[in-house]
Structures are given as C-alpha cells and as structure tokens.
Amino acid sequence: MTKHSAPRVIPCTEQGQIDLSLNELMDDSGGLMINPEIRKKDFLTVTLRGGKLRLQSRGYIGLIPLNERVAIFVEPRVPVSNLTRMAEISGCDRLPLPVIRAYETGDVKEELLLDLYSAALIHHVERVVEEGLLREYLRVEEESSFPTGRILINQTTRLRARGMAHKVVSSHFLRSADNAANRCLKYVLWRLAQQSQNLVGPGIQRNREQLNRLYAAFEAVTLDQSMAFMDDEFVTGRRDLPPLRAYYRDALDVARAALLQRKIFLDRSSRGVLLPSIVFDMNDLFEGYVRRVLEMHGAGAGWSEIVADGNKTAKRVLFTEHRSVGSEMQKLDHAASFATPDIVILRENGQDVACVLDVKNKLVKRRSDRDGEDQVIAYALRYATDRVVLVHPAQQNQQSGMYKVGDVGEVSLFQYRINLAAESPEVEERNFGNAVAKLIAA
Numbered sequence: 001m002t003k004h005s006a007p008r009v010i011p012c013t014e015q016g017q018i019d020l021s022l023n024e025l026m027d028d029s030g031g032l033m034i035n036p037e038i039r040k041k042d043f044l045t046v047t048l049r050g051g052k053l054r055l056q057s058r059g060y061i062g063l064i065p066l067n068e069r070v071a072i073f074v075e076p077r078v079p080v081s082n083l084t085r086m087a088e089i090s091g092c093d094r095l096p097l098p099v100i101r102a103y104e105t106g107d108v109k110e111e112l113l114l115d116l117y118s119a120a121l122i123h124h125v126e127r128v129v130e131e132g133l134l135r136e137y138l139r140v141e142e143e144s145s146f147p148t149g150r151i152l153i154n155q156t157t158r159l160r161a162r163g164m165a166h167k168v169v170s171s172h173f174l175r176s177a178d179n180a181a182n183r184c185l186k187y188v189l190w191r192l193a194q195q196s197q198n199l200v201g202p203g204i205q206r207n208r209e210q211l212n213r214l215y216a217a218f219e220a221v222t223l224d225q226s227m228a229f230m231d232d233e234f235v236t237g238r239r240d241l242p243p244l245r246a247y248y249r250d251a252l253d254v255a256r257a258a259l260l261q262r263k264i265f266l267d268r269s270s271r272g273v274l275l276p277s278i279v280f281d282m283n284d285l286f287e288g289y290v291r292r293v294l295e296m297h298g299a300g301a302g303w304s305e306i307v308a309d310g311n312k313t314a315k316r317v318l319f320t321e322h323r324s325v326g327s328e329m330q331k332l333d334h335a336a337s338f339a340t341p342d343i344v345i346l347r348e349n350g351q352d353v354a355c356v357l358d359v360k361n362k363l364v365k366r367r368s369d370r371d372g373e374d375q376v377i378a379y380a381l382r383y384a385t386d387r388v389v390l391v392h393p394a395q396q397n398q399q400s401g402m403y404k405v406g407d408v409g410e411v412s413l414f415q416y417r418i419n420l421a422a423e424s425p426e427v428e429e430r431n432f433g434n435a436v437a438k439l440i441a442a
C-alpha cells in the first residue's frame with residue numbers, strides 16, 4: 001500500500017458478502033492485487049458471479065485492506081459493545097494490518113502495545129522525514145572576537161571587567177531542527193527500539209531496524225532523556241503547528257500515546273491516534289473470552305474445579321479402542337482423532353470431569369445446529385460426564401442465560417447465551433460463572 005493513500009472503505013458484516021468490480025482487485029495485466037498480509041490468512045473467500053467478484057468475510061473483524069484502492073470494514077455479526085474488554089480478557093492474538101485508522105486512547109496504562117505503536121510511529125515519522133523536519137528560530141548567545149547579530153552591551157561589559165577585552169557577547173537567531181517536537185520523535189524512536197531489544201520475531205526485528213533507520217535522520221537533534229519536551233505546546237497540541245508542517249500532528253500524537261503507554265479502545269474510533277488497523281479472529285476471541293471468564297470466576301469464587309483448555313492440555317484421543325484398518329487409518333485426519341471441547345472443567349483431583357463446554361460464535365434462535373449438538377454429546381461420552389453446554393452469543397433483544405435443551409440417555413445438554421453488548425459486562429460475566437457453578441453443583 002502506498003504510504004499516504006486512503007482506500008475506499010466498504011462496510012461488511014462478519015460472514016457477510018459484498019460484490020466488487022474486477023478492476024478494483026486486478027491490475028492492467030490481469031493479476032490479482034491483494035496485499036501480501038491478506039493472502040497469508042483466511043480473511044475472505046472469493047468467487048466470480050455475473051462478471052463481479054463476490055467476497056465473503058470469514059471470522060476476522062476489523063478494517064482489512066485488500067489493496068491501496070479498497071478496504072473492507074468487517075463488524076461482528078452479533079451485538080458487541082465491549083470489544084476492548086473481551087480482547088483484554090481473552091488474550092487473543094491481534095493482527096495489525098497496513099492501513100491506518102483512528103483509535104481512541106485512555107489514561108489507563110497498557111504495556112503490551114509495543115508492536116502497534118512501533119508500526120504506527122514508523123508510518124508517521126517516515127512522512128515527517130520525507131516531507132522535511134520542523135525547524136524553528138532559536139536565540140543563541142555567544143562570546144566571540146567575530147560577533148554575529150546584535151552585540152549585548154551589559155554582558156560585554158562584564159567580559160571586559162574579567163580582562164577579556166578581545167571578545168564581545170552577541171546574540172543571533174539560528175534556524176534549527178533541535179526543538180521540542182523533534183526531540184520528542186527522536187526520543188520515542190530510541191525508546192521503542194531499546195524496549196524491543198529483548199524481544200524476538202521477524203516483525204519485531206523489522207520494526208527495530210526501521211526505528212533505528214529513522215532515528216539516524218534526527219542526528220542534529222538532542223536525545224532528551226529527561227522528556228522535558230512532553231509539555232511543549234506543539235507536542236501536546238495546545239498550539240497549532242505551522243500549516244506546512246501539519247503532518248507532524250499524527251506522529252506527535254502517537255509518540256505521546258506510546259510514551260504514556262496509553263490503552264487503546266478498539267470499539268471507539270471516531271477520533272484519536274492513527275494506528276495500524278487491529279484485526280481479530282472473532283471465533284478465537286469469543287472462545288478465549290468465555291474460557292478466561294470462567295477461569296477468573298472460579299478463582300474469585302474459590303472453586304475447587306479446574307478450568308482447562310480442551311484444545312490443548314485437556315484434549316483426549318477420541319476412541320478409547322479402535323481397530324486398525326491399515327492405510328485407511330493412517331489417512332484419518334489428525335484433528336479428527338481427538339476429542340477437543342473448548343472448555344473442560346475438571347474436579348479437584350484433576351482427573352474426573354465435572355462438565356464440558358463448547359463455544360460457538362453462531363447466532364441461535366432456539367436450538368443449536370444439529371452438528372454442534374452431536375459433537376458435544378460425543379464429547380460428554382468420551383469425557384464420562386453427564387452434562388455439556390453449548391455457549392453462544394446472544395442476539396439483540398434475546399435473553400441471556402442457561403437453558404436446558406434435553407437429555408440424550410444419561411447426558412443432559414444445555415445451551416448458554418451470553419450478552420456481549422451488556423450494559424454491565426461484569427454482571428453478565430458473573431451471571432455466566434454462577435450459572436456454570438450451579439450446573440456443576442447440581
């Protein structure tokens with residue numbers, strides 16, 4: 001994507017469809033113009049219908065730049081008003097993409113945003129270096145036998161009193177880049193590069209190299225580790241920048257937010273600092289959020305039960321016994337060989353299972369789909385528990401809570417709908433934890 005282009009933004013809903021003309025995604029030679037970062041992930045599926053490309057969004061939400069011409073803004077298909085809280089609790093990976101958008105920041109500190117702030121700063125400071133550094137006239141006084149500017153009589157008289165008759169004190173104005181705005185940018189480039197020294201990863205190393213490259217462009221600027229520049233009128237925005245240097249504003253806003261380690265609100269974007277678009281896999285986000293809510297509730301309520309991840313530590317081989325069928329068995333998909341409920345609640349001994357839950361990022365009116373119900377019944381049998389829960393997000397105007405679907409033999413199937421747009425998410429999370437605790441104790 002070109003550095004300063006603003007792509008056309010098309011709204012879309014998670015799992016929704018949009019149609020694009022071929023010329024928006026193809027170059028003159030007929031090649032597909034898609035950002036490399038988009039090719040790496042399963043963001044969208046593409047089909048050709050009626051001479052147009054039909055794109056269907058998958059599980060990712062956020063602003064997704066297809067190329068320099070067009071970006072898709074994908075919103076969750078369920079009502080969500082607490083996306084920032086969900087992301088914090090779940091610990092879900094965030095994926096920054098190469099398109100800039102506004103995010104509101106708050107006074108609360110958050111220390112895990114080094115990658116985002118680095119990427120944003122690189123984007124904005126590249127423009128500063130490209131367009132030219134801000135220079136201001138600074139008053140300079142000097143003692144010299146060859147004065148420049150205005151001679152200062154009082155200071156010169158004091159020199160002569162000390163026996164220095166061959167010099168005078170003069171003052172003049174020097175146009176310099178060594179000002180508060182540039183000191184701010186130089187310091188934040190240095191600090192972010194220093195903070196990334198002990199971190200690993202191709203993206204981190206690439207950012208560090210770019211931070212160091214841009215740092216070199218501020219060679220004539222003082223590295224002010226006292227951060228005295230933080231109260232400067234240009235840096236804080238109390239004073240308007242010169243019109244020809246207005247491009248400094250975005251860089252300085254990001255620099256201050258990074259130095260103050262300000263928290264980013266993912267669901268507030270009408271104003272704020274300009275950062276790379278943050279994209280989430282909504283399926284992973286919802287699953288991680290539900291699991292962590294139960295973990296935190298259990299810890300706070302003094303549960304003896306253990307909340308485990310059935311996709312990792314608590315997964316089990318699906319069949320307790322099976323007959324080998326030679327090459328047929330070897331071809332069996334590895335994932336299908338295991339029972340992997342999203343959440344396994346173990347008794348205090350760490351062996352017996354109190355309940356299993358599977359998290360489905362799907363809207364339901366009454367019943368879950370048959371495949372999901374069959375799947376969790378199989379999990380119940382494999383984990384030797386008589387109660388299983390399917391967890392769904394609640395639709396708008398749909399009552400949240402635990403509902404019994406029915407019994408299959410000795411297994412009772414329940415459904416829980418959690419309201420992600422609740423006015424008080426803390427109350428909604430507590431209600432969910434209490435409902436699961438009650439089910440376990442029943």
